[in-house]
Amino acid sequence: MEALIALAIGTLTGCGVYLLLRARTFAVVLGLTLLSYGVNLFLFATGRLVIGQPPVVSGAASYADPLPQALVLTAIVISFAMTAFVIMLSLRAREEFGNDHVDGTPQQSDAP
Amino acid sequence: MMAHLPIVPILLPFLAGTLLLAFGRLSLPAQRWLALASVLAQIGAAIALLTAVSGGDILVYRLGDWPAPWGIVLVADRLSAWMVLTTTLLALWALIYAGNGVDGQGRHFHVLFQLQLFGLAGAFLTGDLFNLFVFFEILLIASYGLALHGGGQARTRAGLHYVVMNLAGSTVFLFAAGLIYAALGSLNLADLALKAATLTPDKLGLARAGGLLLLAVFALKAALLPLHLWLPAAYSGTSAPVAALFAIMTKVGVYAILRSHTLLFGDGAGALAHLFDPWLLPLALATILVATLGALAADSLGRLSGYLVLVSVGTLLSAVAVGTDGIAAGLYYLPHSTFTAALLFLLADAIKRRRPGSGDHLIPDADMPRHALWGGLFFAAAVAAAGLPPLSGFIGKFLILRAAPGQPWVWAVILLAALLALMALARAGSQVFFNSLPATGAAAAKASKSASGVVTPGASTARDLLAIGGLLGLILALTLFAGPAFEFAHATARQLAEPAHYINAVLGAKP
C-alpha cells in the first residue's frame, strides 16, 4: 500500500509542477491545486499509513497519529484560502491585461 | 499582564484588525487613529519585551497551558524582541505615510496592515515549526492583499508573480515540515534541536532533506539568489507605504534562516550541524553582486531601492554565515537596512508624486517644489543606503568586515558592492536633483494630467516629511547609540551561539 501512496504523491507533485510551469493562470491554479493534494497526502503520510484506527478515543489498543491529521486539516484550509485568492487574482489580471497570460504578454511567453 | 507579555505584541494588532473589520463603516481618519494607537501600543509592548529579555533570560509562553513540546510555545529571546521592535518601529512610519491617501485607494487597507503585523509578530515569536508556517501564511496572505492594494497593471503583474511564487514556496515549506516531523518526531524548535543531536542515521537523510528544503523556503522569503527575481518588481510595483512595510518581509526570511542556522543546525546538532554552511555564504555573496549590478542598471528610484534591498539581504546573510561576530554585526545592520529600505521607498514615492512628468525615473525634469529639501533628504538616504559614513550603514559594514578578517572574498564583495552602490546612487541623485530642466508648458500639462490619478503633492507634504524624517531619525538614533545597540546585538549573537539556554527554557530542566 505504501508504494501506491508514494506513487500517488509523486504523480500529484510532478503533474502539479508541470502545470505550475504553464503560461496561463488557469493552468497554474490547477497546478497549485494538484500540488496541494500532493503535499497534503505527504504530510498525512508522515503519520504513516494505518487502517481502521481513527484517532477517536474509544478504548482501542492503538490509534493513528493524530498530529499529522491536524496539520493536514490546517494545511487544507490554508491552501483553500490561497487558491481562492490566486483565482481572484487571475481574474483581476485578466481584467488588467486583457488576457490570462501569467506575464500579461502572450508573445514573450516562452524563452527557454 | 506581565505574565502574558510575549503574546501581547501578537494580540494587539489582531485585536486592532478585528475591530477595524467589525466597525467597517468607520471614517478613514478614525481608522487611521485606531491603527496608529494600535501601532503605538505595539511599540510599547515591544519595548517592554526587549527590556524584559535584555537581561539574557528567555521568556516562554505555553499556549493553552500545554507543556512543550506538545503544545505550541511562544519564545521571546533577544533576537525575537529585537525583530519585533524593528517591525513595530518601521510600521509606525509606514502607517503615517499611508495616511496621505494611499490607504483610501482600496478597501480594508488598515485591517490588512494590522493583520500583517499580527503575522510578523507571530512569526518572530513562535517556537514551533508548523506554527511558524501558519504565521508565514498569515503575513503572506496579508501582504498579498496589501501588495495589490490600489491596483494597476504593473502592480497586478508583480503581485501575481509574488503570490504564485510564495504559494509554491508554501508547498515546499509543508514538505519540509513533514519531513522534519517524520524524521525527528517533533515540531517544537527546541525539541527538534534536542532530537537532532541524537538522530538515528537511517533518518538522517530525511532530516537533511527537510532542513535544506527549509533553507529553500526561507531563501525565497529572504530573496536570496537565485530566488530573488520576484522582489524588485514586487517592491517597486506596490504602493510606497506597503513597500516600506515589506522592508521587514525579507528580514523574516533572514530571521528564519538565522534561527534554524543557530538553533536547529548549530554546533550541537550532531550529524545535522552546519547544514546550511556550504550554501549560505556563496549564495549570499552572489546575491550581493547580482543585486549591485541590478542597482547599477536600475532606471527608476523604485527599482534601485528594490535592488538595494537585495544587496542588504545578501550582506546580512553573508554576515550570518561568518559566525558569531558576523551575526552580531548583522543584527546591528538589520534594523538599519530595514529602515533605510523603507526610507528609500517612501522617498522614491514622494519624489515620484512631485515629478508628474517623469515620476521616479532617472531622467532630468523640472525642479520640484522645495527641491533643495528633497535633495538633501535623498542625499542623506543615499548616504545611509550606500553605507557611507557617518550613518549606521557604515558602522554595520565596518562591523561585518571586522568580523570576517580571514575571508578576503567577503571583503572584496562587500567593498566592491559598496562602491558600485555609491556610483549608482550618485548617478541617480545627479540625474534627479542636479540635472534639472526648465519647467516647460508640456511638463506642466503632463503634471496636471497625471496628478489626477496620484495623490496630490503639497496636500500631504507635512505628513510625508514626518514619516521620512521619522525613519531618518531612527537611522540617526541607530548611529548615535551604536554602542548600546551593538552591545545588545552582540549579546544576542552570544545567546544564539548557546542554544542550550533556549532549549532548557522551553523544555524545562531537560538535559
Place this chain on the structure above:
Amino acid sequence: MLSGALILAFTFVAAAFGLSFFRLLKGPSVPDRILALDTLYINAIALLILLGIQLGSPLYFEAALLIALMGFVGTVALSKFLLRGDIIE
C-alpha cells in the same frame, strides 16, 4: 462468510469505480464526464458503507452522509455552467 461477501463486494465496487472512471476519461462529451464524476461520488458512498461494515466502525458514516448531501452540488454547478456559464447570477 460476511467477510468473504465483503471482499467480493469490494471487488465489485472497485470494478464500478473503474467503469465510471473509464467513462470519465473517454467522455466524449462534457456531460458524460460530469455524469461519470457524479457516479464516482455515488460509488464512493457505497465504498464508505462497505468500509464501515468491514471495519465495524460507524465513524465513516458521516462521510457517506456528506457525499449524499453535498455530492450533487458539484454536478449541479457543472451543469449550470454548461447551461448558463455564470453559475451564480
Place this chain on the structure above:
Amino acid sequence: MKRWLPHPLLTPILALVWLLLNNTVAPGQIVLGLLLGWAIPRFTFGFWPESVRIYRHSGLLRFLAVFLYDVLVANVAVARLVLAGPRSLNPLFVEVPLDLTNDLGLSLLANIICLTPGTVSARLSPDHRTLLVHALDCTDPGQLIHTIKMRFEAPLKEIFEC
C-alpha cells in the same frame, strides 16, 4: 403565528431527522431536536416564505409506498436492460403534458420520474405546462404518459392541490 411557526410540518420532520442523525431517542435529544425543528425554519423563513399545505395525509402515505415499490421495480428493470445491452432497448423523448401547477408538486414529480420507470425528466417547459421526459426503453409513448399521469401526477395533485 406564521412568523413564529412558518412550516408547521417541517418542525417534526427536522426533529425526526435530528433523532436519526444522532441515532437516539434520548429525551435531551428530542428536546433539542424540537428546538432546532422550530429554530431552523424560523431562521430560514425568508428562503421559503410560501407555506406547504398537505390536503390528504393518507394519500401521502399510500403514495410513498407506491413510490418505493416503483423504485424497486424500476431499478431491477434498468439493471436488466443494462445487462441485456444497448441493442435491446429503444430510447426516446416524450413530452408529458402537466396539470400540476404547484412548484413543490412539480419538482417532486420530476424527481420521481427520474427515480422510477426507466425515465429521466429532462426539461420543464418555461410555462411549466409540459415536461420533456427521456425514456430508456419505451415502445408506446402514450402508455408511458398515461402511467406517469395516473401513477404519480394524480396523487401528487390531490396531495398538494385540491
Place this chain on the structure above:
Amino acid sequence: MNLATEILLSALVLIGAVFTLIGSLSLVRFKDFYTRLHGPTKATTLGVGCLLIASSIFFSVTGDGLSLHEILVTFFLFITAPISAHLLAKAALHLGLR
C-alpha cells in the same frame, strides 16, 4: 451475530455491490448520453440502498441499540440524485447532444 443475519447481511451487501456495479456498467455499455444517464440514477440508488440496509442491520446487531441513521443517506440521495440527473439532461439537451 447469528447465521441468519449473517446470510442476510452478505446477501444485501452483495446485491448492493452488484447494483452499484451495474449502475457504472451502464455508463460503459450504453451508446448515447441519455441512456447512460439512467444507470447511475436508478441502479445505484437501489445498490446504495441495499448497502445501507445492510449497514443498518449490522450496526444494530453489533453496536448498541438500533441504528437507523442510514435511512438519511437514502433520503438525501432520493432528493439529490434526481436533481443532478435532471440538470445533466437539461445541459445535454442544451448542448444538443444526440
Place this chain on the structure above:
Amino acid sequence: MQLLPAILTPVLGAALVAATGRFGRTASAWCAAVVTGLALLQMLPLMAASFAGATTIERLPWITSAGLDLAFRMDGLGLLFVLLILIIGLLVIVYAHYYLSPRDSLSRLYAYLLLFMGSMLGVVLSENLIQLLIFWELTSLSSYLLIAYWRQRKDARGGARMALAITGAGGLALLGGFILLGEMAGSYELTQVLASGDVVRAHPLYLPALLLILLGAFTKSAQFPFHFWLPNAMAAPTPVSAYLHSATMVKAGVFLLARLFPVLSGTDAWTWWVGGIGLSTFLLGAVLALFKHDLKGLLAYSTISHLGLITALFGIGTPLAAVAGVFHIINHAIFKAGLFMAAGIIDHECGTRDMRRINGLWHFMPHTATLAMVASAAMAGVPLANGFLSKEMFFAEAVTAGGQMRLGWLLPIVVTVAGVFAVAYSVRFIHDVFFNGQPVNLPKTPHEPVRWMKVPVEILVLLVLLVGIFPAQTVEPLLAVAAGAVLQGPLPEHNLALWHGFNPALWMSVIALVGGTLLYWGRKPLFALHDRWDERLQGRVIFEALTHGLRAFAERITRWLDTGSLQRQLALLIVSALALGGAGLVLAPAALTGTRPLLTIDGIGLMAVLVLILATLAATAWHHQRLTALVLTGAVGLIVALVFVKFSAPDLALTQLSVEVVTVILLLLALYFLPASTPRESSPARRWRDAALALLAGCGAAALAWAVLTRSNDGMADFFIQNSVPGGGGHNVVNVILVDFRGFDTFGEITVLAIAALGIFALLGNLRLPGPTHDASGRAWDSDTHPMILATFARLLLPLALLVSFFVFLRGHNLPGGGFIAGLITAIALIVQYLANGVSWTQERLPAHTHPLIASGLIIALLTGLASWLFGRPFLTSAFGHFDWPLVGEFELASAMAFDLGVYLVVVGATLLILINLGLVHRASHEPQAAPWKP
C-alpha cells in the same frame, strides 16, 4: 572636551549659514567667517599646548566593544593642518564673497564649504583610524557637493561624480587597510598604532594593508594613475579649487602618509611604491601642466605634480625627507592657494581662462600681476620664494638617497627633468598671461578687481616671501613641531636658510631654472608634438569608458536574469528545491527503503490509487480543455478524500470533501471569465524542460514519501491520545488538537481564511469583467436562469443541511466533525441557494452579512482565548465540564466549543464572501452603475 565641539562648529554652522541665505550675501559671508573664527578660537588653547610639543587626546565612548570610540588628537601635525584649513578657509570665504556672481547662492556655497571644513578638521584631528576614515569619506561627500555646485553644468556633475567615485573607492580600500592595521596593532587608536610599528612591519598582513592604505592616500591626493579626477574637478568655482586643491582635500592623502609614516615607512615596499608613484606623478604632472591652455588646468596639473613631489619625499623615507615633505606641504598650500585665487581674479575679470586669449594683462592689472608672479615664482622654486627652500631640500634628499639605492643615480636626473618642466610651466603662466602681446577678443575688458578680492592673495603672497626669506624666524618652529609629530622621534639636523653653499642641489636648481626658461622659449615643437598626443590615453576617457562599460554590463546581466517571466522564476524555485532536497537526501548514509512492515495491497486500494494517478495525468495532459481538466481534478479530490478515509482520518475526509465542492464552484466561477481553453504556446523545448523538472520533482516527492512511509513513526501521538479526554475533554483527538493542544494554529488558520476573504473583497472592489454571452462553441446560453426544480429542492435542502451542520458541529469534539466542517456545510447549503436562486434573491433573504460574521467569529475566538487570562492561565487554555439538566439530560460544555464556534462563523462568512463577490463580478460588469454589494 574641546576638539569635538570645534569640529562640530563648522558642521552645525553650515546649517546656520544655509539659513542666512535670505538675509543677503554679506550676512552669510560674515556668518561663515565667524563660524570659522569660532572653531579656531575653541582650539587655541590646545593648539598652544601642542605648539609647546604636547599631544592632547580627548575621548568619548561610542562603540567601545568594537574598538571604535570617538577619540581626537591634537599634536604638531594636527596643529599645522588646523592652521592651514582654518586660515586658508577664512581667506577663501572672504575671496568667495567677491568672486561669486550674485546669481549663484552664496549661502549654499558657504554651507558646503563649512561642511567640508568640518570633515577636514575631523580627518586631521582623529585619534581613531576608523573615525578618521569616517571624516575622510565625509570630505569626499562634501567635495562632491562643492564640485557639483554649478549643478546645471554637465562637466561639473561629471567631475563631481568622478571625484566621488575615485576618492570613494579609495576610502573603501582605506577602510580595509585600517581594519587590517587595527588587527595587527591590536587597536585602531593612533597612539598604539604608531607605537607598534615594528610589529606591523613584520606582520604578514603588512603588505596588503600597506597597499590598501596607499590606494586610499593616492586616490585622495591625485597620484598617478588616479590623478585625472583632479583636473576635472576644476569645474568647481575657483574658491573651491583654491581651498580643496591647495590646502585641504588633496592634502589629506599626504597627511595620511605623514600620519602613518612611523608605522609603515622604512620598508622596501614603502620606498618603491610611495617613492615610485610620487616621483612619476611629479614628473607626469609637471610635463602635462606645460601643455594646458586652461589657466586652472595648468594649476591643477602643477598641483598633481607638487603632490607627487611631497609623496616622493615621504617615499624616500629618511627623516630629513619627511621634514622636507612637511615643509613643502606648508609652502605648496600657501602659494597654490594664492595662485588659484589670482587665476580666479583673472577668470573673473576676463571671462575666460584660455591662455591663448589672455595676454598682456600687465597693462590692465599690474597689481594682480605682481602677486601672481611672486606666487608662481614660488611654484617654480625661484630663490626668495618659499617654494625654493623645500624644493632645494628635495633635491638634496634626492641626491643623498639616490646614492644609497639601486639605480639611485636615476633619481636626481628624473627630479631635475621634472624641475625643468616645473619652471617651464611657471614661466608660461607668467609670460603668456601678463605679457606676450595683447589679449585676443576677450568677453570683457579686464581691470583690477575690487580691493577686498585681492586682500587674501596679498596675505598669501606676503607669507610666501616671509617664509622664503626668513624661514628660520617664521616657519621653523611650526615645522619643527609638525615634523616632530610626524616622525614621533628626534628631529634630524636641518637648517632652513637661503644659502647652503654650492652643493649639488643648488646646481640642480640652476639647471632647472635655466633649462625651464629655455624649454619655454623652445616650446613650439613640443606643443605640436603634444597636439598629436592620443586623446584616448587620458585617464578621464578611460574612466568614462570603464563606467559606461560597467553600466552596459550591468544592464545586460540584469536584463538577462530579470526577464519578468514568472515561469522562469518558478523554474528556478523548483530547481533550487530539487537541488537542496536532493543534496540532503542523496548525501545520506542510510538506504532509501526503511524497515517498517508494510500493508498489503488490496483491490479497491489499488483501483482507487490507479484512478487517482490516471486522473491526475489526464488532467495534466488535457489541461488545454479547461472544463475537462476541472472535472478530472474533481475526481482526484474525491479519491484523496477516500484515501483519507481508508487510512483512518475521517475528519480529513469530511474536510476534503466539503472543500472539494467549494473549490469546484470557485474554479467554475473563475472559468466563466477566462478562455475555455489554453492555447498551445509553449515550444517543445520548453515542454520537455518542464516535463523533466516535473519528473524529477515527482520522483523526489515519491522517494521522500517512500522513505518516510517505510520508517517507524516515533512522533508524539501518545501524549495527545492520553491527554485528549482527561485534559481536553474530547474523544476526537484531531479535533482536540485543533481547538486545544494546537489551538493557536487554528487561530492563525481562521485568520488566514478571513484575510483571504477580505483581500479578495478588496481585490474585486472595482473589477469589471464582461461575461461571455455565448459558450466556447458559440452557442447562446440557456434562457432558464434558475431551473425551477433545482430552486425548489434547494430550499427544501437548506433546513436539512443546516441541521446536519449543527449536528456535525456539536459532535466535533468527540466524533469526526467540528466547526470547520460544519461551517463549510452551512456555506455550501447557502451557496446552493445562490446557485438555484441567484445572488440578489438570496442576498435579501440572508439573515446575516458576511463581514460581521467574520469579525464576530474572530472576536469570539479571541475572547475565548483571553478568557483564560481571568483564571491566570495562558492564552487559549481550555476548560470543560459535564452538566446534567432535567429533561435534557447529561451533556458536556467545553470552552473549546466556543472557540470552534468562532471557527464556524469565520468559515461561513469567509466562504460566502469569497464566492458571492465572484458572483457579483458578473452583475457588476453587466450593470456598471450597480455598485458592488456592500457588506
